[in-house]
Amino acid sequence: MKNYAVLLAAGTGSRTGAEIPKQLIKINGKEIILLSLEIFLKSKINFEAVVVATPPPSVFKFDWNNFFKKNLVNGEIEKLRIITGGETRQQSVDNSIKYLKNIISPAETENTVVFIHDSARP
Template sequence: MKNVAVILAGGTGKRMGAYLPKQFLKIAGKSIIEHSMAIFEKHAGISEICVVIHSNFVADVESIVREAGFKKVTKILCGGKERSDSSLAAIAAYENEKNVNLIFHDAVRPFVSQRIIDDVLTSLAEGKSVAVAIPSTDTIFKLNNVKCIESVPPRDFLYRAQTPQAFSYEIIKKAYDLALKDPDFKASDDCGVVLNYLPNEAIHIVEGDEKNIKITFEQDLATGKDLLI
């Protein structure tokens, strides 16, 4: 099977408040997206890398790939307004290939470990659909429409989602084909699409890591610097 890491980098980083999308901000002298690409470039089980980026920043990614000497980046695609548009761009790009797994990863999670990728690829080789998550250490409140507590779900069954999320090509393509026929389809992450439209497809959890953080706010940059020390 060909294992393709799909680096989802279509966001504009509005919550960060920066002049550049957050994936191009730097930690320890390298852009966040370069850190993310480098992790998958290094992993022996990853066949190639596909980056999905806003059309305004394709040239920036091309420059990073060229200067870093990445050999596995074979496709740089343009995403859309929603995360699902970026996933669909990658799905369309591999439509004519056989025996492909797509491993979707947020570009702004630059500290995913080789161990996590190992576990994801092992699960894929066993024919599983895979999500990465860690147990919730906080009590979670479910609220009603007036923002009062409606219930307190048992914490034992609550996990915090990370990425990668990984599927065989056939599964993720079928799920999105069904989603696009639904007039009420709303953008979701890829696990949500599979869960909603292929409810009989079990999505297995690979345990993540507290270090596999998502760079969302300015203070996360400082945390990221600490993780590289």
């Protein structure tokens, strides 16, 4: 059985009025997206994670690859894929499902579980 955790992180946080998106605000010194991601990666259930990130061009420029390389250990980074999000949350979810359909073989679909999580809410 394969388990995928899709973390929606394409929002820019425009409604909060903050200079950075909610998923990058720190709680106790750690970005919210890391708190969310670690729950899945450190779970007893074996997850592969897909982070749906800010689509280019965006008002908010951020190097997600570098961020995760600096904040995750090797075993965790190998379970992580970063894909481009959409202009809306629904489009980001659609992008993640299309991505997973491309990497999961038809024979595996019955034994695959996909969790979709808003990364700004740990």
